Amino acid sequence: MTAVTAVPxxxxxxxxxxxxxxxxxxxxxxxxxxxFTLRPGGxxxxxxxxxxxxxxxxxxxxxxxxxxxxxxxxxxxxxxxRARGRAExxxxxxxxxxxFQDPYLSLDPRISVSACIEExxxxxxxxxxxxxxRRVAELLDQVGLGEREAAALPRRLSGGQRQRVAIARALAxxxxxxILDEAVAALDVSIQAQILDLLAGIRRDEGIxxxxxxxxxxxxxxxxxxxxxxxxxAIVESGPTTSVLTSPEHPYTRLLLDSVPRPGWDPARISxxxxxxx
Amino acid sequence: xxxxVDVTAxxxxxxxxxxxxxxxxxxxxxxxxxxAALVAVALFAPLLAPYDPDALDLQATLAGSSTDHLLGADQxxxxxxxxxxxxxRSGLLGPLVVVALSTLLxxxxxVVAAWRGGRVDALLSRxxxxxxxxxxxxxxxMFVAVTGxxxxxxxIAMAVAYTPYVGRLVRSIAQQEKARPYIExxxxxxxxxxxxxxxxxxxxxxxxxxxxSAINFGYALMDLAALSFLGFGVQPPxxxxxxxxxxxxxxxxxxxMLPALAPSVCIMLAVVAxxxxxxxxxxxxxxxxx
Ligand SMILES: Nc1ncnc2c1ncn2[C@@H]1O[C@H](COP(=O)(O)OP(=O)(O)O)[C@@H](O)[C@H]1O
Ligand SMILES: [Mg+2]
Numbered sequence: 001m002t003a004v005t006a007v008p009x010x011x012x013x014x015x016x017x018x019x020x021x022x023x024x025x026x027x028x029x030x031x032x033x034x035x036f037t038l039r040p041g042g043x044x045x046x047x048x049x050x051x052x053x054x055x056x057x058x059x060x061x062x063x064x065x066x067x068x069x070x071x072x073x074x075x076x077x078x079x080x081x082r083a084r085g086r087a088e089x090x091x092x093x094x095x096x097x098x099x100f101q102d103p104y105l106s107l108d109p110r111i112s113v114s115a116c117i118e119e120x121x122x123x124x125x126x127x128x129x130x131x132x133x134r135r136v137a138e139l140l141d142q143v144g145l146g147e148r149e150a151a152a153l154p155r156r157l158s159g160g161q162r163q164r165v166a167i168a169r170a171l172a173x174x175x176x177x178x179i180l181d182e183a184v185a186a187l188d189v190s191i192q193a194q195i196l197d198l199l200a201g202i203r204r205d206e207g208i209x210x211x212x213x214x215x216x217x218x219x220x221x222x223x224x225x226x227x228x229x230x231x232x233x234a235i236v237e238s239g240p241t242t243s244v245l246t247s248p249e250h251p252y253t254r255l256l257l258d259s260v261p262r263p264g265w266d267p268a269r270i271s272x273x274x275x276x277x278x
Numbered sequence: 279x280x281x282x283v284d285v286t287a288x289x290x291x292x293x294x295x296x297x298x299x300x301x302x303x304x305x306x307x308x309x310x311x312x313x314a315a316l317v318a319v320a321l322f323a324p325l326l327a328p329y330d331p332d333a334l335d336l337q338a339t340l341a342g343s344s345t346d347h348l349l350g351a352d353q354x355x356x357x358x359x360x361x362x363x364x365x366x367r368s369g370l371l372g373p374l375v376v377v378a379l380s381t382l383l384x385x386x387x388x389v390v391a392a393w394r395g396g397r398v399d400a401l402l403s404r405x406x407x408x409x410x411x412x413x414x415x416x417x418x419x420m421f422v423a424v425t426g427x428x429x430x431x432x433x434i435a436m437a438v439a440y441t442p443y444v445g446r447l448v449r450s451i452a453q454q455e456k457a458r459p460y461i462e463x464x465x466x467x468x469x470x471x472x473x474x475x476x477x478x479x480x481x482x483x484x485x486x487x488x489x490x491s492a493i494n495f496g497y498a499l500m501d502l503a504a505l506s507f508l509g510f511g512v513q514p515p516x517x518x519x520x521x522x523x524x525x526x527x528x529x530x531x532x533x534x535m536l537p538a539l540a541p542s543v544c545i546m547l548a549v550v551a552x553x554x555x556x557x558x559x560x561x562x563x564x565x566x567x568x
Contacts, residue, residue: 062466086470093468100459108460108478120467166463173467 014075015039016061016096016177016209021070023056030056032233034070038177038226043203043210045220045241047256048230054213055101057230058181061211062098074176090124097170101182103162107154113140113165114150120172139168143198160191164198171202177209184219196222217260221245229253251277309554316548320366327360331517340534352522352537353529362540364517369548372433372511373498379437381491384444389475391445392452403449406442414439415501422510429512432505440494447490451483485566489559496552503545519545 016038023031031053038044046054059065061072063083071080074095083089100106107116117136121127127135140150143164154162163183170178180199184192200223203210214220220227221241228238229250237250248254255273258265319326328348335355342350349358391402418435425431455461456479464474505511506520514521519541526538 064462064465086468089468089470093466096466098463098466100463102459106459106463108464108482110481111478123468169463169467 015042016211017071017073018057018061019071019073021057021060021072022068023053023060023065024068029233031060031067034228034230034233034235036228036235036238038209038211040075040176041203041207041209042226043212043224045224045227046211046213046230047215047217047220047227049256050215052230053233054215054230055181056233058098058179058211058213062096062179063092093173094124094175096177096179097173097175098179098181099163099166099170099183102186103159103166104186106166107162109154112151112153113145113157116165117169117172120169124173135172139172140165142171142202143168158191159187160195163187163195167195167198167202171206171208175208177211179211179213181213182215183212185214185216192219199223217245217256229256305554306558309551309558312547312551313555316366316370316551319363320370323363323367327357327363329357329360331356331360331364332515333357340529340532340537342534343536349540350534350536352525352534353532358522358536358540361517361522362519362544365519365522365541365544368429368506368512368516368518369499369503369544372429372502373495375433376436376440376498376502377491377495379434380440380494381444381487383437383441385448385480385487387441387445388448389452389479391449392456393471393475393479399449402445406445409438410442410446412439415504418501418505419508419510422505427510427513429502432502432511436498436501440498443494444487444490448483448487451486452479455479455483485559485563489556489563491556492552492559493556496549496556499552500545500549 018037019035021031021034022029034053034057036044046057048054056065060067063079066082067080071078073079077091077095079092079095083092111119114133114136117139118132121132121135125132125135136150137147140146145161145164145168149157149161149165154165157165163186167178167183183199184195187195196219199210202208210223212220212224224241226239227241227244229236229244229248229252231252237244237248237253244253245257248257251273255270255277258273259270333356335351335357338347338351338355338357339353340351341347341355344350347357347359349362351357352361387402387406391399414436417439418432421431421435422428461474461479464478465471502511503518503520503523506518507524509521509524512518512521514525522541523538523545526534526536526541529535529537
């Protein structure tokens with residue numbers, strides 16, 4: 001019922017090890033003592049209702065926010081503090097990449113699909129132009145996009161297509177871990193399923209670790225092995241996804257599960273449960 | 279798409295807002311054509327002008343409109359049309375330098391303030407507020423008092439005075455742009471802040487900045503004409519619209535309208551055209567982002 005504490009970092013520890021993360025905004029803690037470990041090639045879900053600190057956690061892992069306390073290690077390398085220098089920036093980029101929630105805002109409107117992936121390759125790998133073009137085509141093919149989409153500007157693409165581009169762009173740096181922050185939340189349900197299948201396939205083929213941030217338990221059940229339940233910035237429960245989601249130990253997790261609309265669903269009872277918990 | 283670029287931060291001529299509905303239509307086109315014609319006139323004045331703008335012809339003194347002098351002649355008998363055509367040169371060159379300098383400086387200050395945030399932002403924003411609180415024309419006149427009349431001092435003073443208009447706008451739209459995930463995705467990819475700003479942030483905010491600079495061009499043209507009119511800027515006998523109005527005052531008293539009226543109309547048309555073009559670009563950006 002209490003938060004799992006990560007194994008303290010030992011030499012040669014592999015995977016993503018997060019220990020005691022904390023972030024305050026204006027004196028209020030948005031994230032408080034969050035610790036977990038994502039083993040190499042594993043898939044971990046972070047769930048919790050809106051505003052519980054999922055995005056803030058993800059942003060600290062990838063380096064878009066600096067934690068007020070706690071550490072983030074990947075493959076034993078500390079990446080908690082702000083990156084200094086080009087070499088460090090590039091090294092961190094090849095450790096963790098991120099796919100953002102809103103595919104309509106996560107691509108530069110002026111840059112074509114192929115150019116936006118080529119940029120990443122040019123920054124990270126010493127490929128010549130033909131090799132780079134081949135790699136762009138390969139990456140786009142991997143996410144189910146063809147030549148026509150490659151030449152297009154983002155505005156010509158649907159939300160699902162854009163999210164595929166964002167995934168290909170993230171994969172271009174060959175990261176060890178991919179963070180997906182509500183990556184399918186903005187998409188239609190049928191498109192969601194396609195993207196989730198795509199992601200499952202990529203994980204199988206590439207052995208990339210997934211950190212899947214979502215408020216949607218069905219999505220998390222589908223794609224993760226382990227799950228961490230966040231409430232008001234702190235972990236209330238964690239463990240294998242199937243056991244946490246079938247037999248939750250914490251009343252908050254039970255409440256999250258009960259909140260999913262289904263036959264016999266009773267909003268009044270859920271609200272009562274929420275009040276009891278508060 | 280959620281947030282639109284905040285074009286409300288643009289410095290605008292309130293009376294022109296009513297004309298905004300025409301911003302995309304015939305009025306916009308007419309304004310663009312007028313400005314193109316103005317540039318052509320400035321470039322090709324020697325080919326277009328029927329007379330030497332400085333040639334005195336005392337027999338033509340205060341001549342009215344005729345086939346010899348389409349817009350008449352001034353008190354010294356100089357051809358008003360020729361002086362108007364040549365006057366487009368200083369009329370455009372001064373504001374061009376003011377707008378180019380203030381746009382460059384404003385972009386630099388605004389982007390650095392937005393990107394760095396914190397203390398750097400506070401310092402730069404305070405500095406802009408300070409410059410903003412001095413009336414540009416007055417500072418220009420003070421400059422002239424030190425350096426003597428001529429265009430260099432007023433142009434530099436106006437460029438500094440106009441910088442906060444650009445800087446504040448750039449800061450506010452760059453802040454919005456910086457928070458967009460596409461900029462953050464470049465950070466996650468490992469690019470330096472400098473590269474991201476130059477390659478991605480700037481091109482995306484450029485149209486809005488261009489709109490502001492077009493509007494500023496009109497203001498600068500008017501301010502510099504006012505300085506020349508007051509005798510602080512372009513000096514006689516050089517043909518300049520502001521100076522021509524000044525020189526035309528005497529003619530006005532003697533009943534000749536054209537020497538003062540013609541340059542006034544030119545200034546007014548140019549200022550309005552620049553404002554319409556600026557507003558039109560701003561509207562286009564707002565529509566694109568919607
Ligand atoms: N940049 C910020 N400034 C101030 N408060 C923030 C900021 N980012 C997030 N917060 C606050 O932190 C809390 C957690 O937000 P977030 O991590 O986005 O939650 P989630 O992704 O789980 O919905 C919220 O209360 C939110 O208002
Ligand atoms: Mg979120």
